[in-house]
Amino acid sequence: MRMYDIINKKKRGGHLSKEEIDFMVEGYTNGEIPDYQVSALMMAICFQGMDEKETLNLTLAMRDSGEVLDLSAIEGIKVDKHSTGGVGDKTSLVLTPMVAALGIPVAKMSGRGLGHTGGTIDKLECFPGFSTALSREQFYENVNRIKVAIMGQTANLAPADKKLYALRDVTATVDQLSLIAASIMSKKLAANADAIVLDVKTGNGAFMKTEEDSFALAKEMVQIGMGVGKQMSAVITDMDQPLGNAVGNSLEVKEAILSLNGLGPQDFMEVVYALGTEMVLAAKKAETPKEARNLLEQTIKDKTALDKFAEFVEAQGGDKRFVYQPELLPVGGIQLQVMNTEEGYVSRILAEDIGLASLVLGGGRLTKESEVDLSVGILIHKKRGDWVRPGDALATIYANDMAKAKEAYARIVRAYEISSEPVGALPMVKGVIRDGVFSLTTLSE
DSSP states (O other), rough: OHHHHHHHHTTTTTTOOHHHHHHHHHHHTTSSHHHHHHHHHHHHHHHHHOOOHHHHHHHHHHHHHSSOOOOSSSSSSEEEEEEESSSSOOOOEEEEEEHHHHOOOEEEOOOOOOSSSHHHHHHTTSSTOOOOOHHHHHHHHHHHHHEEEEEETTTTTSSHHHHHHHHHHHHTOOHHHHHHHHHHHHHHHTTTTTTEEEEEEEESSSSSHHHHEEEEEEEEHHHHHHHOOOOEEEEEEESSSSSSSSESSHHHHHHHHHHHHHHHOOOHHHHHHHHHHHHHHHSSSSSSSHHHHHHHHHHHHHHHHHHHHHHHHHHOOOOHHHHHHHGSSSOOOOEEEEESOOOEEEEOOHHHHHHHHHHTTSSSSSSSTTOOOOOOOEEEEOOTTTTTTTTTTTEEESSSSSHHHHHHHHHHHHHHESSSSSOOOOEEEEEEETTEEEEEEEEOO
């Protein structure tokens, strides 16, 4: 078998066999096939596409390029959740303890953020002593004992994806649907939970900017998971403005704790409940979405989710006092209010610009080696649909460097669009794909 023939076949619109895909993935991962040939194939795929079978075979080849976790030591139906990423997305911090409080095992692998803000692991490291460097035995024991554990991704989890993504990133071949779906799902399948719930963002602050593209990606990933017998759901959610009010690591942790105390922003909680509903249904703890949501709401009312979060933080070496005393969490020493200059209604907040403002402050990473300042961020005071007057505070910046604060200020001002006409709130949940079937009835039926 020759890589030249595989490239030529795809260039002419042919369908690659499992053997051809396996040959390419294994050869590239082992360093036997050079970058320039794989680059040519990736570009051919961008122009010619891949069918459902090719996409599944690519995903499985990438999954099998490294370690696949064996979760058989964990009792019950193991559930996992993945977000395609957004601005202010602290969902896992609230969702996982709510689901675990219902006795559903959440076995999750997470990474650090690269871009706007830190990832789930960065946020959790706001708790002094917290660690995701768990052994397999600790990971399994924690999930069995307290029903939730989050472990850092190992270097040997889908190593083919790491190599392929780095190559796609510098050859303008990132934005092909099958390649995106295979990249995400190879890691999720290597983590090997029984049920996977996907939060696919759509809008200005999302990777996929249009609802059409977001639904297409969600459908592709659900089909991949179902192709290997996983229980799959995807929730398509709005990211045309920041999720909730807090953007930045410690600020998002504070907002997550507020949410676990029943004081979470409505838009944020709508997304949490939609995702949680799918996780509860997948775990067979409820028969209808309405029953699932009622169970989740009860964990907030009786504080069992809050206590589960504290138990989880302590089990992974963190100081649980910070859960009950969030004022102990670090915040930037400089606080600067962003003032409004127009009268009207907030018609839009460009989420991507808010994310870049957080990045300027030091709340995210430009490269994998970048240091993240956990204490900086932005607190949004006015959201889509709010009436504002000149002199109203749109947001508060938390910073440790005045020059950076001023640069972030300019970006936040540009992110706000003000209209003279009233603007209604848009639905946070655009739709759900559950076991391959599209639905809009996630929360109430």
